[in-house]
Structure formats: C-alpha cells, structure tokens
Amino acid sequence: MGDYNKKIEGQCGTCRFALAFGPPPSPGESDDGVHCASEPLAQRNKSMDEFREYGFSDMYRLEALAEESFRCEDWAPAKRKRKR
Numbered sequence: 001m002g003d004y005n006k007k008i009e010g011q012c013g014t015c016r017f018a019l020a021f022g023p024p025p026s027p028g029e030s031d032d033g034v035h036c037a038s039e040p041l042a043q044r045n046k047s048m049d050e051f052r053e054y055g056f057s058d059m060y061r062l063e064a065l066a067e068e069s070f071r072c073e074d075w076a077p078a079k080r081k082r083k084r
Helices: 039-044 048-054
Strands: 018-022 033-036 057-060
Touching: 039 048, 048 057
Parallel strands: none
Antiparallel strands: 018 033, 033 057
C-alpha cells in the first residue's frame, strides 16, 4: 500500500473531484484507487459509460502512478470543511 499521508497539490489526495479512495480498478494495493468525478478526465480515459451510470470513474490515483512533480490537468482544490 502506498503512503498517501503527504498531501500533494495537483494530485488526487487534495482534489475536489476525488470522491473516495479504495481498491483500484485492477489488481493493486488497497488504497491505490480513486473514484474521480471529473467528467473531462472520464472523457479522455474513455470511461463515460461508467461516469454516466455512477457519477464517477474508478481509476488509479495519481499518487500511485507518478512522482510528486506530476499534476493532473483537471485538479481543483478540495473544499475546506467549515468549522462551527
């Protein structure tokens, strides 16, 4: 399993489109996958059927595939939770 404690801007762990983390779509470590809600990324990855049915695409998270310097072109900062 990867060590995803380090939050890297431009990658899945800090992205608003990352709905949940878990197993990837094919064999891999238990936290290497992400449910990504970016429609443009689903179009580029040719996973629109899955996106239309579930509202996300199941894929490997960028942290599992690339170095820290790699950035997703669809990345958007996660919304901060408001303190009450």
